[in-house]
Amino acid sequence: MVIYILRRLLALVPVVLIMSIVVFLIIYLIPGDPARVMLGDGADESTIQELRQQMGLNYPLLEQYGRWIGNAVQGDLGRSFFLQQPVSTAIREHLAPTLSLALFAQFIAVLIAIPLGVRAAVNRGGLADKTLNAYSLLGISVPGFLLSLFFVLVFAVRLKWFPVSGYAPLHEGLGSFLKFMFLPALSIGIVMSSLTARIVKASMLEVLHEGFVKTALSKGLRQNTIIYKHVLRNALIPILTVVGGSFGTLVAGAAVIETIFNIPGLGQMLVHAVERRDYAVIQGMVLFIAIVYVAVNLAVDLLYAVVDPRIRLQ
Amino acid sequence: MASENLLEIKALQTYFHTEAGKVSAVDGVSLAVGAGEIVGIVGESGCGKSVTAQSILRLLDEKSQASYSGEVYFEGVDLLKLSQRQMRGVRGNDISMIFQDPLSSLNPLLTIGEQITETIRSHRKFSRKNAWQEAVRLLRLTGIPAPERRVHEYPHQLSGGMRQRVMIAIALACEPKLLIADEPTTALDVTIQAQIMDLIAKLNRELGMSVLLITHDLGVVAEVCHRVAVMYAGQIVETADVATLFREPQHPYTIGLLQSIPSLDRDRTKPLQAVEGFVPALHQLPKGCRFAPRCPHADALCRTEMPLLESKGSSGSQARCWHSEALSQKEAVRHA
Numbered sequence: 204m205v206i207y208i209l210r211r212l213l214a215l216v217p218v219v220l221i222m223s224i225v226v227f228l229i230i231y232l233i234p235g236d237p238a239r240v241m242l243g244d245g246a247d248e249s250t251i252q253e254l255r256q257q258m259g260l261n262y263p264l265l266e267q268y269g270r271w272i273g274n275a276v277q278g279d280l281g282r283s284f285f286l287q288q289p290v291s292t293a294i295r296e297h298l299a300p301t302l303s304l305a306l307f308a309q310f311i312a313v314l315i316a317i318p319l320g321v322r323a324a325v326n327r328g329g330l331a332d333k334t335l336n337a338y339s340l341l342g343i344s345v346p347g348f349l350l351s352l353f354f355v356l357v358f359a360v361r362l363k364w365f366p367v368s369g370y371a372p373l374h375e376g377l378g379s380f381l382k383f384m385f386l387p388a389l390s391i392g393i394v395m396s397s398l399t400a401r402i403v404k405a406s407m408l409e410v411l412h413e414g415f416v417k418t419a420l421s422k423g424l425r426q427n428t429i430i431y432k433h434v435l436r437n438a439l440i441p442i443l444t445v446v447g448g449s450f451g452t453l454v455a456g457a458a459v460i461e462t463i464f465n466i467p468g469l470g471q472m473l474v475h476a477v478e479r480r481d482y483a484v485i486q487g488m489v490l491f492i493a494i495v496y497v498a499v500n501l502a503v504d505l506l507y508a509v510v511d512p513r514i515r516l517q
Numbered sequence: 518m519a520s521e522n523l524l525e526i527k528a529l530q531t532y533f534h535t536e537a538g539k540v541s542a543v544d545g546v547s548l549a550v551g552a553g554e555i556v557g558i559v560g561e562s563g564c565g566k567s568v569t570a571q572s573i574l575r576l577l578d579e580k581s582q583a584s585y586s587g588e589v590y591f592e593g594v595d596l597l598k599l600s601q602r603q604m605r606g607v608r609g610n611d612i613s614m615i616f617q618d619p620l621s622s623l624n625p626l627l628t629i630g631e632q633i634t635e636t637i638r639s640h641r642k643f644s645r646k647n648a649w650q651e652a653v654r655l656l657r658l659t660g661i662p663a664p665e666r667r668v669h670e671y672p673h674q675l676s677g678g679m680r681q682r683v684m685i686a687i688a689l690a691c692e693p694k695l696l697i698a699d700e701p702t703t704a705l706d707v708t709i710q711a712q713i714m715d716l717i718a719k720l721n722r723e724l725g726m727s728v729l730l731i732t733h734d735l736g737v738v739a740e741v742c743h744r745v746a747v748m749y750a751g752q753i754v755e756t757a758d759v760a761t762l763f764r765e766p767q768h769p770y771t772i773g774l775l776q777s778i779p780s781l782d783r784d785r786t787k788p789l790q791a792v793e794g795f796v797p798a799l800h801q802l803p804k805g806c807r808f809a810p811r812c813p814h815a816d817a818l819c820r821t822e823m824p825l826l827e828s829k830g831s832s833g834s835q836a837r838c839w840h841s842e843a844l845s846q847k848e849a850v851r852h853a
Contacts, residue, residue: 327581414621420576422636422687423608432635436626511626512671 204508204515211504215497222493223275227268229489230482236260240480241284254284258482271486280487285479290487293472300370301461301468304391305453307384311392312399313446317435319396320403324411325430335400342397348459351390355463358386368465387464391457395449402445406438413437439510447503454499455492522590523727524550524573524612524695529587531565531572533799540799542568544751545587547826550695555721555728557738557759559774560748563796566731569748570699573729574608591695610640613688617700619680623672629656629683630668636690655686660716678709685716692724699731714741735778739763747771750797750807753826757834767829767836769812769844806839814840 230237238254239246259267274281280290319338322331359367365386371379410416411434419429458470469488476484508515531543543565550556558566568577575596577583589596596607608614616622624632633652637643643651649668656664659682672680681701688696698717702710718741721728730742738745739759746756747770755768766772773792783789794811797803805822809815818839826837838844 414616414618415624417571417576418614418616418622418684418687419624421574421608421614422639422690423605423610424635424639425605428635428639433624433627437624513625513673516671516674 207508207514208505211501215501218497219494222497223272223490224268226486226490226493227271229486231264233480237480237482241482275487275490280490281483283476283481283484285476285481286484290483293484294469294488294491297467297469297472299372300466301454301457301470303373303380304384304387304457304461304466304468305450307388308391308395308453308457309446309450311388312395312449315392315396316399316403317442320400321407321430321435323400324404324407327408332404335404339397339401342394345394347390347394347457348463350393351387351460351463354386354390368463370464370466383464383466387457387460387466391453391460395453399442399445399449403438403442406441407434410434410437436510440507443503443506443510447499447506451496451499454495521551522549523552523554523592524548524729525588525590526569526573527588527590529569529572529589530585531568531577532584532586534582534584535800537800542751542799543572546748546751546753548746548753548756550727550729552694552727553721553725554744555718555730555742557730557732557742557745558748559732559735559738559745561733561792561796564748565751566733566748567699570614570697570729570731573697574612574614575604576614606640609636609688609693610691611693612695612697613691613693614697614699615681615684615688615701618704619677619684620672620704622684623680625672628669628671629675632683633668633687633690636687640691651690652686655689656683658689659683659686660712661686676709677705678712681705681709681713682716685713685720689720689724689726693726695727695729696720697729697731700733701730702732702734702737710737717741735774747774750802751799752807752837753835754808754838755834755836756826757832761830761832761834765830765832765834767834767841767844768808768838769814769840770808771836772844806837814844816840 233240236251236255238251238258238260242251242254255261259270262270271281278291280294282289283293286293319331319335322329323335324332326332355367359365366383369383371383373380415437416429416434419433424433455469457468458474460466461468461470462474469492472484473488475481476488526546526548529543529546530541532539532541546565546569548556548558548569558569560566571577572585573589573591573596575585579585585597587597591607591611596604599607623629630649630652633655634643634645634648637648637651638645653664653668656667661667661679661682667675667679672683675683684701696717701717702713705713714737717728717730720726721741728741730737732738742759744756744758745762746753747762747768748754749770755762755766755771757765757767762771763775766775770792773790776790777792779789792811797807797810803810804820806812806815806819806824809819812819816839822839824837824839826835828834829836829838829841
């Protein structure tokens, strides 16, 4: 098990290294001089030179990367010209709304997807199966922003059950936090669950044909014991992969939903940074997002080992 | 229904609902297993022997795929009439089953102990601790070395033979009166096969547990069974006690099966006799005797009229053949 974790961790080093190089080079892939682009057309030459100096653009490329990555390893991702604060501080401030939205949405998605997918697989062609088909078609074809606007219209504007938009941090009370979070989390959760439910069903169907399911039946176990203890557990690995992947996407920031509900999260921050050509923020955030993906994948790998003794005891 | 038989199957039909229509995989099978008896069902792949076995415990999907008719009496109770809930009380408790491939029959994610104790605890009021002690005892009973350690291991850590012993330990968990063994040795090495069969025979002797043994291996039948039924295309074509079946086979299919067993003293210049052809598909069964298309003795009668399972000879065997008397005389002449 320790070797398994170490091997997984070691495999991450080259991935992160290559990503950091790509992220660093983003700045040079965009046409024009970064300092000139940031300051706009009206800036005079001396201001531009000053910014170039400040951004370290006058050093050779390799040295620039060295300085950048050296600082990044210590948690210093540079300073945002527009936000007038360190990039790492800005990320930290915007992380909490995004993370809580991601967790909440993921929770809703799993809460819908698992029972629906399980019932659909166990009772093929039955009501749950038909519901799943209609539901997932809807979830895949209706974009999240449309769904969220619909929810806002019905539940916030008409029924006034929830606020139209905004954000209240968790430490200001669970009630108001949930009130603000519910509609955005539901919008994302529904879209995500439609894909996850399909995976749950497909994965369950595969396991239902396994011999040990017949053994479990022949032992006289209850149907729910067979389905949840024997079948679902064995179907969990593909489900974990999908859930992990969509969670990574969410932590990277659900820019559209965050914008609609005016949640000060990472997605919104990234969009603004791109609009303003705030290179330090873009670089820092892309690196951060990449690391989040890697971390989520690592977590999923570790969960595989928790679920499956054949991986754990290798 | 008064009967000394533990299990009595009467005119069992098992239908599968396929896209091509309803087909019967088991067609009018009647079979009895007495207390303490080992009865074998022999036949080629696809002859319906496994489906018969699974029909007894009603393991087939009754919601969409399968349905039954006929009667399956266990201790005088017709299992086919029980509710799913009542059926659950029979499975693993009165009747247990072991399967062909012990690896795929065990859940890879649960420890051996968990898989044994969940059976015990779903039928008996055992504390967790007592159930685990019982699991260790059962593993020891099935001849697994160091059961205290094995009980915490997972199926992939055991060899094939050990896994089948674990399956048997699970099956024995609630001291069933009947064990259905569906090709228990097919997936195992030859040396291990003998060990597993010895174990089953020993448990039958010592615990008085009846066994219904499904196999395609007549050698296994000869070794452990008391009585045997030969199945072909969903029907029993011959049934007899083991000695009679080997001495005086009545049905041409049984004769074919016996001739296809290789033996050391056979004439090696001649090829091994095989039963030519294939088992017919369920949705295109022949009109008369189902074996007629493959039978060297078939005539016009065989191709149009299906023979019944009737008593033949003097030793109480039954066969489904128009010509078995004539054939067994010929056999006798040939052997003389």
